[in-house]
Each structure stands twice: as structure tokens, then as C-alpha cells.
Amino acid sequence: MSRARTLRDLAEGLNLSTATVSRALAGDEAIAVTTRQRVTEAARSAGYVPNIAGRMLARGRSGFVGMVLPVRGPALVDSFLGEFVTGLGEGLVERGSDLILATAAEGKSELAVLQHLVASGRADGVVLTRIAEADERVDYLRESRVPFVAHGRLLDDDQSYNWLDTDGAHAFRQAFEMLYALGHRRFGLLTITEPMTFRHLRQEGLMAAIRECGDPQVTLDVVTAPRFDQPARQAAVARLLADGSRPTAILALFDELALTVMEAAMRAGLTIPGDLSVIGFDNVPAAAYAPPGLTTFDAEIRKAAREIGHLLVDTIESSDAPPARRLMCPRLVARGSHGAAPATTGG
Amino acid sequence: MSRARTLRDLAEGLNLSTATVSRALAGDEAIAVTTRQRVTEAARSAGYVPNIAGRMLARGRSGFVGMVLPVRGPALVDSFLGEFVTGLGEGLVERGSDLILATAAEGKSELAVLQHLVASGRADGVVLTRIAEADERVDYLRESRVPFVAHGRLLDDDQSYNWLDTDGAHAFRQAFEMLYALGHRRFGLLTITEPMTFRHLRQEGLMAAIRECGDPQVTLDVVTAPRFDQPARQAAVARLLADGSRPTAILALFDELALTVMEAAMRAGLTIPGDLSVIGFDNVPAAAYAPPGLTTFDAEIRKAAREIGHLLVDTIESSDAPPARRLMCPRLVARGSHGAAPATTGG
DNA sequence: GCATTGAATGTAAACGCTTAAACGGGAGGA
């Protein structure tokens, strides 16, 4: 019995009805064990693979999980997407699901693509990344009761949806404490203007740590630049470094910014970490190569995405479960870009 | 008329048959223009989105394109996947298709996943990356007449399938000529042991260029290491650099290797490009940050993947067209890691 | 005035699977 393409081919060859074969393959207890074995074996030897369209139609589910590719500028500096997709794929395959990746066409909003994805039955649930402080995608999905998991969270977190996030507040607190212990008192924070929740949380973490340490000598200089505006970023860095009372330690919201700081510092004749300590966040590959090696935090995106995959499938399968909220602690990657504060903190 | 979920809802509301509505939405000329407009408008205002499962079943096609995530080690050093997926997504959405990304489960071969993907009707065609000199995936897909496009090609190229590749031979020839003009005569090539076609082609390109220049003074030292074996790689680099008659210019098969060379050279007290010129391939982000900046070639993966998307959909839609073969020329990115050969080429 | 045509729409049969409900037939009890 070779090359059975449909359930019917298989059933006819076995002198059984398609119903029995379907049940047998599903492992239905109601079917006699011997029959189940016979069917399974026949299916295997015939190389039978169930047609997904038939199954989708009958079950009312696709077995797919969707994700909309974030629209990007021409340059793709980070490996976030690759790691995320890899991890998500791993998580999903472990739960028997597959990933469908939709791209927003020119001029179409990510939200519109998301809606289409679920309305057409392509996806049973979706994954969201890069959550803004207030996010229309979250609002829509919550309201329309589509299962989803967010990587990141809203600023106003009301336990009404699934999220998994990296504890950026904790990381920035940890960075501050480490630097403070090394004698640093004048801090700089380089951040972005876009209202992303992670920006807020990291900054809050830093500021809370400063407050709690209670040392009045500690100062913080916060400088912002638009996420994708290279000249503006350069200007912001210049402002931070040129300042009369220049910080001795700069925290950057993420590595890309930290690398910009390091470059600018080099060019300005400052040595790192002798004159200036710099700490980033993300642990992009370049962080290891930019001398003297950027100290940063690794969010273990791949592992996080894998978790998200599990979480999403679980949510799809039991939609009555309460929303899950998971905070992952990023790992400090200590390299050469931080050290003791310079002896003379001139100013 | 709000929230029509199915064609029937829509048809009933309009007092038409589902057939007419289906045809009208498809823009069938047989349907009266006025009816077509009426239907389109109703569909729009009802937010109707065709159910993909029904469509798949009726059409015998999914509208999806598949790709199997290459299984990877724990470290994900490059941004290849992210760029590729982004470009592919762009190419597909421009042709009205979507991407489904399958991951090979632990212990399952990529080929098995590929087979399942097409046999289940999930994908109408697939994309292959990282083609080996001889590749079972290509053999299988060719034989089973599944539409596919390969990013890369077999060593034995017989025009029987679609591929798009970066012209690595050309790049390595160009690199040689540039270095030769700068006075270099002793060359090193750091490559991998795995039988990937691109390895062969790049090396061939270099060797052909050397042959053709006809200068008997030119020497080439080829050293190989397994792709993912870090210690072995270090050893290979050490061999290349420690050699009594050390090369003055080293070409690395790709940036990751080139960066290893640069690190080792620094550690050995060699200055780049004063004592040694290094050229890579890929233009990974870290290439820009590793001092003095790695000279390399940019394969424009995102653009290539986009092309691949177009090509694949075209192939699916007219499967009788002759196989396409497209060679893209990588762009030289000149940075600081290459320069004039040292005056005394001691030996 | 009747047959013929063609435009516009409808009917119904797929497509391949799942599953509620019905069925057949043997074992066990009366």
C-alpha cells in the first residue's frame, strides 16, 4: 500500500471507514488497539500525511501561530529577529505548532495585518514584540479575545493579558550599584524619545536605585535621541560628553547606543574605562568586538522567545487560564568597558 | 450588515448565491459590474475576510511559502537569518503570499520537515538556504517536483532548478587584485572543512585570479577548520600566523573567521593593516566595530531574499517556466583592515 | 411568434478532514 494521499485512500486499502482511520490516527481509545496499530502502520508505510486544509476546516483551528514582522528601516543592525524567531520556532515545535510570519505591506499597518491574520483563520494566536507604553495592538487583541503573548508589556499593566519581559529595571539597578561601588558618582543615561515601555522601566530602575542609595553626591544626566536618527544621536552623545561636568559612567538604553558612546569617547580622546565607564544592554555580537569590550546585559532572547512559544500554545489550548506574567532576569556580561571611577572627577 | 464571517452570511445579506459573491470578489468578468461593486462594498463594510482553510481546500493551494529554520548551535553570531527572513517576507507580501517557518524538532532532519511541509499542503513551495556541494534537499525537491528556490547552488550545477547566489568567486578575485596592487605577494586563505559550495567557489575564484596574474612570486597558504569548532579555529589561525613565511594578506571565508584572525593578530603583536591585511565576507555588524574596521563584502542578503521571494511565487504560479539562475555581485566595503604590503616581507 | 443566443446568476459537487449520532453484532443475563 504505497503513497496514500488522503484518508480515503488509506481507509479503502484497509477496508475501514475514514472515520475509523481518523480516530485511530488520533489515538482514540474507542478504537480497538489492534485496529489502531494496523492503521498507524499502514499510514506510516504509505507515507500518509494529513492534509492541513481539511483538518483546519474541520477543527476550526489552524495550528499556526502568527507574528507580524516589525517594519524596519534599511539597516538591520541587530540580531534580535533571528534569535527571536529561532527561539519561538523551537518553542512551537515542542508544542506541535508552526509559525507563520506575515509582513506588513507598504503602507499597511501592523495592526491591520494582525487582524487579517486571525480573521482569515491563518493563525490561532499571535506573538507581539516591541511593546509601546500604550499599544493599539494589545488593545485590539484583548478586546477581540484573540490569544496572544506579548514580549514586553504596557506601561499601565493590568494583568489582563499574557506577557513575558526582561527585567530591565533590575539590570539598571544592578549596573548602578556596581558602578557606585567602583566609586562613580556622576552618571549619564543615554536613551530614546520613543515611548517604549522598556525605556521607562530601565530608567525607573536606575532612578530608584539612585534614590535608594541616598547619596546626595550622585548626579544623573539624562539625554535622549530619536531611535533611528543617527545625527541626532551623535549630537546627544556629544552633549553628554562635552558637558563641563561630564559623567564618569554612562548607561545606554541598549548596546547600539553604547557603541555610539564608545566611538565618540575614543574620538574625543577619552580612554575606556580609565576616563569613562560605559554599560549597554542586549549583548549584540559587536559588543564583544568593540574595544575594550562592552559590558552589557544579555536578555537571552532565544530562551525568552521559546518560553513565549510555550505560553502561547498553552493559552490557545486552554483559553480560560488566567493571564501569565513572566519576568526574566538578564545576565550581566562583564567586559572591559567599566572600571573604577577616575581619581580626579574634575568639574 | 455587520461582521459577516462567511461567504454565506454575505450572500444572504445580499440576496445572492455564494457562487456569485465568490466570483464577484474574485473580480470575475462574468458578474455584472454593478453586482461586483455591490458585493465588494458589502464585504468591505462587513469586514469580511475569506477563510483560508476553505480556500485552501477548494483551490488545492495554500498560498504559503515554506522555509525550514536551519538548526543551530547555542550561539547565533550572525544576523543572516533576520535579514533573510525580512527580505523574504517583503518579497512574498509583494506577491500576495505568506511565509511559514518550520523548525526541525530535536532529532528530526531538515529534509523530513521539508517533506512534511509540502505533503501536508502547508506550503506550495519552499526556500532553501546554505546549500552544500551535494544536497539531499535539492535532490528530493527536484525529484518530487516541488517548486523551490535555493539561496546558493550545488557544486555540480545542471540548470535543473532555481537558484540565486552571491558571486563569491568574483569577490575573492576582486580582493586578490586589490591586494596584489597594494604589493602583497604572500596570501593566506582561512576556510572551513564543511563541503559548502560557497567555500569551493570563493576559493576557486581566488586561485583562478592567482593563476591568471601569472606572477610566480605569489604564494597561497590554505588553512581549514571546522565551522563550529572554536579551538580548532584558533589553532588554524595560529598556524597561519606562526608560519615562518607568514602571509601579508589573509582572506577569510567569512567575517566570523576574519574577526578571529584579527583578534589573534592583535594578540600576537601584529598591527593591522601595517603588518597584515585581512579581508572578510558578509559584512556583519561587528565588522564595523572591530578596529581598525574589517574590509569585507556585503552580499545584501535582504535584497537577495526579496528576489528569492519573487522568484518562488513566480515559479509556483507558472511551474512550466525554465529554471532561473541569478548571480548577484557583492559590494566591497573598504574599511581599515587592508593596506599596502609591509616593506620587508621577511621569510 | 418562435427559436436562438448570451449575459447574469444559481445549483451542486467537490476539496479532506473531524465528530456526533446511529448502527451491528456478540456476550451476558433472564
Next chain:
DNA sequence: TCCTCCCGTTTAAGCGTTTACATTCAATGC
């Protein structure tokens, strides 16, 4: 011998589209 029950299997009705073919009806030709 008949009835009941249960186990294993089948029947049949979907799921939402598409599309070959049939139908209707008005206009045209003779």
C-alpha cells in the same frame, strides 16, 4: 429464546471555499 448492553465501527453532516455546469430571462433574428 429473547432482551439488553456495550464495544467497535460506520454513516453522514458539517467546516467555507471554488468552479463546472445548469438555469433563467430578456433581447435578437428570422
